[in-house]
Amino acid sequence: MEDNEQCLLDLVRTYKVKSIKNRQENSAMWDVLTETYNKATGENYTKKQLQKRISYMSFKDKKKDQVTIANVKLDMEFEPMDAKTQFQRAENARILADQIYENAEEIVQKRLAIETQIKSIENKALIKKQELKSLEEQILIQNIS
Numbered sequence: 001m002e003d004n005e006q007c008l009l010d011l012v013r014t015y016k017v018k019s020i021k022n023r024q025e026n027s028a029m030w031d032v033l034t035e036t037y038n039k040a041t042g043e044n045y046t047k048k049q050l051q052k053r054i055s056y057m058s059f060k061d062k063k064k065d066q067v068t069i070a071n072v073k074l075d076m077e078f079e080p081m082d083a084k085t086q087f088q089r090a091e092n093a094r095i096l097a098d099q100i101y102e103n104a105e106e107i108v109q110k111r112l113a114i115e116t117q118i119k120s121i122e123n124k125a126l127i128k129k130q131e132l133k134s135l136e137e138q139i140l141i142q143n144i145s
Helices: 003-015 023-041 047-077 083-144
Strands: none
Touching: 003 023, 003 047, 003 083, 023 047, 023 083
């Protein structure tokens, strides 16, 4: 899976987009997610494009899982293997596990960076909201005077 795809999946998980039932909140969350993703990756996707990419990645993962299960079933149907083949497969599995671990470490680092960006954006939004409230109060005071 590409780094950008993993980044997008991490953002969707971080923002818990799939658990948001309110359409307006969901739309607002996708706006923030899109902005964060585009800043993090240097891309310029629309909200709709990212939603479609997530759907496609989910479909692709399900298909890959189905193929993997089918391959495992086929492997089990063949005759028992000799010790050398068994050892080689075990070694390949160990190498794959090491790669998965390394990828997981990278993903954690990227997720932490994204979470930091999210916090920064949320803080900026809160500051802007407070500034807006302050301006509204000033206008209200001016109108009263």
